Amino acid sequence: MLRRAFPILLGAVLFAAGLYALLHLLRPVDTGMILHQIRTTPASALWGAAAGTVLGYVALAFYDWYALRYIGKSLSGGIIALGGFLGYAFGNTIGVSVVSGGAVRYRIYSAYGLNAFEVAAISGYIGLALGSGLVLVGLAAMAIHPHAVLAYLPYGPETVRWVAAAIFVGSVALITWMSVGDRRLSLMGYQLRMPPPGDLAGQVVVVLLDIAGASFALWVLLPMGKPDFATFVAIYSTAMMVGVLSHVPGGVGVFETVVIGTLPATVPVGDAAAALLLFRLIYYLIPFGIGFLIVALNEAREAGGFLGRLLARLPQPVQPALSTLHGLVPSLAALVAFGYGVYLLMVTMIPSVRVDAMAEGDLLSTLLREGGTLASAMAGVILLIISHGLARRVSAAFWLAVATLLAGAFAALVSDFNLHGAMLLGLGALSLLPLHKSFDRHGPLTQGVFELRWFLMVLAVMVATAAFFFFANRTVPYSNDLWVEFSPASDTPRALRAGLAASALLLLFCLFLATRPSPRRGPAADEANPLSRAAQIIEASGNPQGWLAVTGDKQILFADEGDAFIMYAVLGGRWIAYGDPVGNPDRFAALCWRFSERAARANARPVFYEVSAAHLSMWTDLGFALNKVGEEAVIPLDRASDTLVAMQPGKQQRERDGYTFDLLTPPHSDAIFQELRGVSDAWLAGKTGQEKKFLVGPFAPEYLDGFDIAVVRHGGRIVAFCNVMSAGAGRFNAIDLMRYLPQEGAAIMEFMFLNMIEHFRIEGAAEFSLGVAPLSGLSERTIARTWNRFGRMIYRHGGAFSDFEGLRAFKQAFQPVWRPRYVALPTNVSPLVAMSDVALLISGRKHRLQRRKSAPKP
Template identity: 50%
Template sequence: MTLFDPGQPLSSPARVKVLWPIALGLALFLMGLWALHHLLAHIDVRQVIAQIKTTPWPTLATALGATAIGYMALVGYDFWALKYLGKSLPLRTVALGGFLGYAFGNTVGISVISGGAVRYRIYSAAGLNAFDVAALSSYIAVAMGMGLTLVGLMALAVHPAALAGLINAPDIWIRLGAGGAAAVILIGAGWLSFSGRALRIRGYEIAMPAPRILAGQLVVALFDSTMAAIALWVLMPAGTPPFASFLAIYAAATMVGVLSHVPGGVGVFETVVIAALPADVPLGDAAAALLAFRLIYFLLPFAVAFVVVSLNEARLAGGWAARLFGEISEPMRPVIGGIEGVVPRIAGVAVLGLGFWLIIVALMPALSLRSQEPGLVGAILAEGGTLACALAGVLLIVLSNALVRRVRLAHGLAVTALIVGVFAVLADDHDIDSAVVLALAALALLPFRRAFHRKAALTDGGVGPLWIALIAGMLATAAVFFFLAHEATPYTNALWLDFTARSATPRALRAGLLASALLLGIFLWLALRPARRFEISSDPEQDATVAAILAAQDVPQGWFALTGDKQVVFSPERDAFLMYARRHGICAVLGDPVGPPDAARSLVWDFHERARSEGLTPVFYEVSTQNLPLWIEMGYALHKIGEEAVIDLTAFSLGGSKFKTMRAEQNRALREGYTLEIVGPPHAPELLDTLRAISESWLAGQKGREKGFSIGRFEPGYLNQCEIALIRREGEILGFANLLGRPDGLHFGIDLMRYRPDAADGVMQFLFLSLIEALRERSATELSLGLAPLAGLPERASARLTSRLGNMIYRHGGSFYNFEGLRRFKQKFRPDWRPRYVALPPGTSPYLALTEIALLISGGARNLLTKD
């Protein structure tokens, strides 16, 4: 199994592009840890814990109040972002989406991504589409960065000595620089807002919202930064600078933490704050304040959000939760239900953190201030509890990855491991506080069982550079805390054999060895075990199984699985399938998964992980908007490749002036003896021979051979699965098209459309119009005319480069393919144009992926061109 995410397995620069941010983030995190260890080398960890526990209640209440107001202010970012986008949502929906987005995003880090996924689930259920939510998340990221920068600059202009420990410059220069920068930002933003103009810098366009929205945004930023700084400042020890000066320290530390891309800025934020404090501030008390701030401002909102999601999941399921807390109102039911999509990720993060905490408890049992029970029983309980903590912690860390991947078995094992952890911490040192937290976490995890539907192996897939960097960072953190807690104990070989009840350091050494050995062994096993072969063995019942699934699903595109040029992979229950073809390092899947929603989603995950395990790049071509949440959960990027023309058969009519010409041409064709005949499979050999002659004469007028992959081929085995529409005149066949869809279905598509060279120009138009009428008589509701490639791509300057290049090919690529003419012909029937996308995993070049797919479709580079 490869340990690298194969965003572009054939390109080393592409791998470097994916890996370097992860490596840089890990390096910065380790540097922050080293700096913290250097700064805190002489503090007593027991005193730090004692300092937190003796914090006065009024101080804690002030910090909690500031945190509550700060999170209310954070929701204001969502409120003004929606105003900027011209969208309107109920206030309770905005409050829920904003709070959950920030509670999870602030803890996990990279809030625009993790918080954006939560917002998408909630806001999309309330009516926003994926691109609205992406724009909202980007707006929030820019607004927060701008607000934090302004607050920090203004505070530094008032108190330039705040960062004296970090900036070696005269106060006057710091004051002038900070004040000038703040004035430039404020004046520039105000001018752009009032004038409505945009600033262009190196191809980027910067525009400001309307003055009212800009003012509201700045007020929210002021409250956000101020409340967060207050929550930390009230916890800081005596000697800390006044609040106005401390605000500049907080803003600078937060900005450095965000820029480091370390989750939550852990280690980096603390290092900057401690380095900026005056020398007379006790480091141990400052460390205690920073740890308490992490618990109050980050972990407490995360825990509250986790409980909120858990209770709402239980309320949706009915039963005791619905009776105790009431039923969810109908307007909020789709919004609450939408959260289920992010439950696996939330649960994975929570379980990962709890696993790390159990390892910390195992490594540092001396942190507890309770006296330990002496004697043999006490020694056995302490030793067993410490080792059980380490084992449960490792198990939870491993299971967290499987939870993110929605593996069903991982949910039950995680609950079991948490229960084991409860008994372990009680046996270790009667740690009732930790036992209560673990027990509540197990209870909160129970209602999430419905979200874990995949019957996959716990360890298949998911092990990439980001995961390895995360585990490495956690182990490094545990090691730093271990040395801080036990540096007063001199090391001797005898420590390994000391099993007395009060021997905390030997137990921590043994627990650390066990935990690190287990994690290392698991990763080595995952890295060195033989990879499963990706190729699917021949299945004599493949076509029959595909036909059975299509009979239950009514998905016309799924009939391309019968063309014979693609492999098909089924779900374990054989009720869903994907069709794909391989070329070099690309595994290109055609269309959306076909089958029941849960089975189809699970199959996509399985396919993704199996492709990754062999260093292949899974690409999903011509997908619709049906599974947008799935692609977002998997981290895939969507690039629009064209639009599908779909005719609503229930509303189509040739009446009216816009169809006057087409109506006259259809009547003339009927007078000339044109007729439509739809014949069902299996087809007589004589008919197929006649159609083959028409097909070959049609192909002779084209450049190259038969196409494939996303287009059917003239193969008797394929055509004998489909109905065929024939256009006759006086009994002679002039042209034909095969239909995609079951005879009694509601949705149909057209694949091959071929006609004799000497047939009149309007033969295909007659076929389409006659088919519309015939299918409507069957009570069908939709007819797909197929994809218009590169159609409907955005032309604005800010559009993706792929869209802009696609527009150029669409307008001027006649020598390659008549894209514009194809769309113009289909537009005559006034269809509903539905966007189609290619979904690409992180780091995949859309140009290379689409090139390989084009070669799959054409059958080779020599067949890409068509005649003029």
């Protein structure tokens, strides 16, 4: 818990420190001066900043191109441009770009075959390239113009110049040496290697263009007296590096403090602050708005109509990437609502510039102005609160957000005839409307877990708002009379009352969260006998693996409607579900959301192990990363005749040798279980010596007595057996627990499977599953070798084969259809840690598990 919270707390501390330093620097500046400077900025400077922004974002897209080359992958230019632009447009605004930008890239690039490890490698490459580029460019600029940072360093200009030059030359020499010789550097357990010289040279050009474009976008906005461009590059690079390391979203406050503090005294602080605000708008918010517009237009495309038909004409190769954008909608809408909430709170603190719009002493004008300011502040707090519900796809939160934005627009009109503010808020409401289909969850606005990050973000907003209030109104001496002063010109009292109302509303909401009772489940699911209820759902489903829910080592979470469930086990800080949800597919998304939220309330992380490809979009919509763990061998029985014919000679030879097959239906006698136990004990003695859990049923008469059991006899004695899980009225079948006498060898299972395939084909079944071949279908890259190491630990549960290749080859002989299986997990959970946890679940270490005490019958 402390390890997860530390980066968040550190970011909060750095934000507070940056905010304090920024206010200290802005102490002599009047708010009106900043606003005046923004309004009088020349159009040429604005166009120059826009040109620098375009250059910067074009260069940023090439980071993705070189990263893909680095990992040996290639995508079309359009896909790279889309993924790169959206990754940076959203990542730069949200902050911690390697994480948020990586999540956007994963959604887009995974549609073209890249897995989570490869996208993580791309994000890591980009982070290292950008970080090292900023450092090296900053060092070079400091070596040329050391005076830019002398105020922050206790050294003379020559010392700074030579130290910066030495570090720069040494770093470049090391990077070049590693690139030319294809050498690797071990650092904190990681192996780092450089791109080949050609790619490295290209990456250097990209870094220079990126930093030049971004720094020019800010430099051109600065007033007269600014340093020359080369010197300013050193200032910008230093400020960006500090802002990135702070983990504050967008480096807000930290970046501005460093820039203002390192500019020469010839640049007025107020003019610098105005330039920084414009830079934030042009370089961060406008690209974010364009990205959000792309997502909104894509939602309109999905909805159909004229706009849908028009956008459907986009190039076919781009269509898969656009289809992944749907999953970004909840998070982006939440961010937009949160941003509008901050905006509304801030504008209530700004002294009015339209005091003459209403007559002095006009009671109606005063009431409208007072009511509008209070309404704006309250709307801002409401948007902060319901942004959490938007992130969790709550439909009521969506419609309340739209209504609140429209109310804020009305308040802007009545309080100050602020037409521009009203248009901005109205545009926000209109931009949300095409997204309404993404908010399909019903329930309370505040359902779900409010994490520490959310509380700190809201606290940061309130602290910043309070700081801005004192900054904007610092020339007004405090008096108790301010609270009861009402007139159109009373800006400070009005802002003071609005701030009090907003703070009171937020405090009441936090108290509500702290004191609300724990939610209770509805009575739709059969809580008195959950296993009986689960059995009914499984029998009606097409998922025979659902029977593993009744093995006794899992808990069950039902959908509110009682017609679907998730089976899972709890291990330490993770709730690990097995397979896809079982039952009505219409309930799966809401059920997975509820499972994730319950895990979060328990301070745990949800993991879904061995999920299929049938619901890939659902996992990405939940914000989960997918990592392939193997492939399931499924035999479509309507075309299994060729397999039976090809393998018939071996089957006939076994029959001539005296082997027979039988399928025993329950209930089974004690004598049968006595024979089966002898086979099982002999099999365990030659393997691990103990039963395994989670992925396979146990040898327990009370469990096996609910299934058909396939047996092979030799001389009237059972030498191998397997229980069969069936669902969908017998149309879908899968093997579960397999045991055989060691002297018979694994080949006896081929005889058993052939007989089962033939039996179920004659019975009219649709499919027969031979189970999962672990790590099947993965590449031979280093990533696959890492998976292999952990996979051996997981699948060492007494399988018929000692290696994965042999297991897959055995199943391939039956000519199955291979269906991929994945582990789906939040981006902050390591796949390797999740695999280790699954291994512990399989081993059945009871001292770390929360398990059911009895093994029930299906």
